[in-house]
Amino acid sequence: MEYGTLLLGLAVIFGLFMAWGIGANDVANAMGTSVGSRALNIRQAVFVAAVFVFAGAWLAGGEVTQTIRSGMVDSALLADSPSLLVYGMLAALAAAGTWLLTASYFGWPVSTTHSIIGAIIGFAVVGLGFEVVRWERVGTIAISWVLSPMIGGMIAFALFRSIQLLILDTVDPLKNAKRWAPLYIFLTAFVTALVTMFKGLTHVGLDLTTAQAYSFAVLISVAVVVVGLFAIRRLRFEEASLQAHGSHFSDVEKVFGVMMVVTGCAMAFALGSNDVANAVGPLAAVVDVIQTGEVDPETVVPMWVLLLGGFGIVFGLFTYGHKVIATVGTGITQLTPSRGYAATAAAAATVVLASGTGLPISTTHTLVGAILGVGMARGIAAIDLRLVRMIFMSWIVTLPAGAILAIVFFFILRGLLG
């Protein structure tokens, strides 16, 4: 293939660009509340996020990457035109990266997954024709616009109500927070561990049966609970406020701060495993075609590609993400650890449920729904509904925007490189 090195270089640059965008914006959502609740300082948060994002990308990123590179478009139809696939994937990366950058600039919470899927659909339609696209999959994505925030919202509502019943609304919330914390930490760790087992570990060579996966998940979760209890024991409480006030939510929130760190790690891990695919999926396809000259949807994603994606995300986190974490962490926010815990844990749980039933859903969408769910339980003093409307609009716009940008980039690339 001519221009092989050039195309490979372009693919690496575009892939890094996209990974940078993911690290710069999305990871802060996972770590911000931990900083805000002073459970971690900014430096620790960036470090912890880097470790977990990288681990997620490396350990569990392979499976999702396969879906992105070959799930949306019928690859058999591409077998005759490998160069089209290369231009298309390059265009998709550039388009999704541009759209993400634009969206981040305006503060729209668009989904990385949907940007890249929209872009791939866009190039497929103009480059190969209408029928190559698996439209039934596009349909399920449209359904997920409604379903994922709704499910996330309902779980968050239920989770926050349980926190209210068991902890916040009792005579001694601090005592109850300490009593129930292990349960909540266990739930979070269990859910994350289970996703990893089911979604990713086959990729690094571990093939577990369902029973093995469950027992490993339990083991890991128990270990996390022990660490969490240790951290809670080390907390310093201002017990004096009890007499003065009758309730002392600042101490309770410290306990939730510890839980929040666990959920933050879980989210960072999930982000690494899911979103790295958006950056390296197309890259992997390009690499494959350039190295073999053929289109083969079944080849394994090379490890260095995943590592590159993980590196890009961590780089984004270091160069730009820490600023977002800082604004989130130091600014006055209403997302106290208890609310943050309920919302993020619900989002994580929803993603697991959805993976189990094969629904493609976006973490971003689910998280917004989950926050609304906590708000419905009267847990958040004020939610800006105008912003919610704008967020919904930006989701719907993401697919066509990604598609149109990809078409533009596709024609530019084909025009330039032939």
Place this chain on the structure above:
Amino acid sequence: MSPKNFVFELFGRSPVRPLQAHMEKVRACIAELPPFIEAMARDDWDTARVQQKKIVKLEHEADRLKKDLRLHLPKGMMLAMSRRDVLDTLLIQDRIANMAKDIAGLMLGRQMQFPANMQGPLQRFLDRSVDAVNQAGRAVNELDELVEAGFRGHEVEVVNDILTELDQIEHESDEAQREVREILFAQEAELPPVNVIFMYRVIDSIGELADLAQRVGSRLQLMLAK
């Protein structure tokens, strides 16, 4: 490119802190009223004038906080409490400060002097009304904790206790008001009639302070009932 984050922009400005800040201002305003009336009683016009200016200034500041909060509660907000109740509470709180300003203005303008035998009971009556306002302030202060608890459970009992006590204080202020009126009634024939009319008006206004404080309480009760 400034760092933006949608999760945290999703949250509108909570009305709780501004409402509490406004109530704090109202309490500060009311707190200047007893020293003012004391100064009037001992013919200390300089102090009275200074006090009256303080009251007007604090009422002004409360007004500014009120307008600020109103601007920050547009229709597109999902609140943990009803928008109506928040705005009503704000309005009633504001009327407390207005009332204090009116009392001070009226007394200073008419150079009003209560008969010597009324001074003690009047101070006690005023103190009770000020207590009622302070008690309402304590209830408003619990609002952030209420949001934290999601308006349920134990924290609701804490607020209900505060409100029960508020009702009690308002009741005592009513009693004190009746006592003051009786003393005035016994000697009203000997005093200049126009002065007596305005004395009754001041007494009513002081009683109104406690009534308004109680109405703040009942608005909070409505927020709990949802």
